[in-house]
Amino acid sequence: QKEVEQNSGPLSVPEGAIASLNCTYSDRGSQSFFWYRQYSGKSPELIMSIYSNGDKEDGRFTAQLNKASQYVSLLIRDSQPSDSATYLCAAGGFKTIFGAGTRLFVKA
Amino acid sequence: DGGITQSPKYLFRKEGQNVTLSCEQNLNHDAMYWYRQDPGQGLRLIYYSQIVNDFQKGDIAEGYSVSREKKESFPLTVTSAQKNPTAFYLCASSTGQGGMTEAFFGQGTRLTVV
Numbered sequence: 001q002k003e004v005e006q007n008s009g010p011l012s013v014p015e016g017a018i019a020s021l022n023c024t025y026s027d028r029g030s031q032s033f034f035w036y037r038q039y040s041g042k043s044p045e046l047i048m049s050i051y052s053n054g055d056k057e058d059g060r061f062t063a064q065l066n067k068a069s070q071y072v073s074l075l076i077r078d079s080q081p082s083d084s085a086t087y088l089c090a091a092g093g094f095k096t097i098f099g100a101g102t103r104l105f106v107k108a
Numbered sequence: 109d110g111g112i113t114q115s116p117k118y119l120f121r122k123e124g125q126n127v128t129l130s131c132e133q134n135l136n137h138d139a140m141y142w143y144r145q146d147p148g149q150g151l152r153l154i155y156y157s158q159i160v161n162d163f164q165k166g167d168i169a170e171g172y173s174v175s176r177e178k179k180e181s182f183p184l185t186v187t188s189a190q191k192n193p194t195a196f197y198l199c200a201s202s203t204g205q206g207g208m209t210e211a212f213f214g215q216g217t218r219l220t221v222v
Contacts, residue, residue, distance in 0.1 A: 008148070032208050043198055043213040044151075088150065092208055095166070098143075098151040 002027040004099035019076040023089030032092035079106045114214035131199035140182035145196040
């Protein structure tokens with residue numbers, strides 16, 4: 001069974017701090033990786049995609065991929081209370097497999 | 109505005125009843141997907157379609173059926189054979205094949221058995 005594993009949290013960080021979210025995947029054939037943000041009761045919203053090893057930065061967000069370790073991470077700099085949500089990691093190959101998500105709480 | 113529209117937002121089903129959830133997209137995407145989300149769990153793939161008139165079962169297809177008669181539309185029917193249908197249902201679409209490209213989601217349909 002192909003899986004994407006995430007710590008369910010909650011991860012609690014103070015406002016202005018860096019939030020670090022991690023994810024591992026089991027399918028070595030996965031070639032594309034995504035981070036989605038999901039507010040309670042809402043649908044997931046794509047915030048980052050990454051396809052090659054290394055870092056990818058977009059504003060306050062940095063995605064990191066290490067295919068050898070089958071590890072993906074998302075860093076959120078200068079965390080804001082509005083970042084409080086569940087973050088879903090997804091690995092795409094023939095099909096996209098989603099993790100259960102990590103709940104992030106940013107304290108004002 | 110381009111996007112994915114799901115309807116209804118809330119749906120109540122009686123025991124033994126079939127219900128159909130609508131999903132329409134105007135993004136000109138080839139691929140469309142249906143996911144189910146239960147509290148504290150990730151998204152589980154029900155069905156997906158990469159081209160019109162073709163679709164494949166996902167991981168939890170039992171008790172569900174779909175059709176893809178038009179590129180824009182991918183309705184999901186929850187049949188009476190689905191014994192525990194209460195969940196949040198999400199429709200998504202993407203440009204490419206399978207999971208290689210980003211998927212964009214509709215606003216979801218929350219189905220409750222009464």
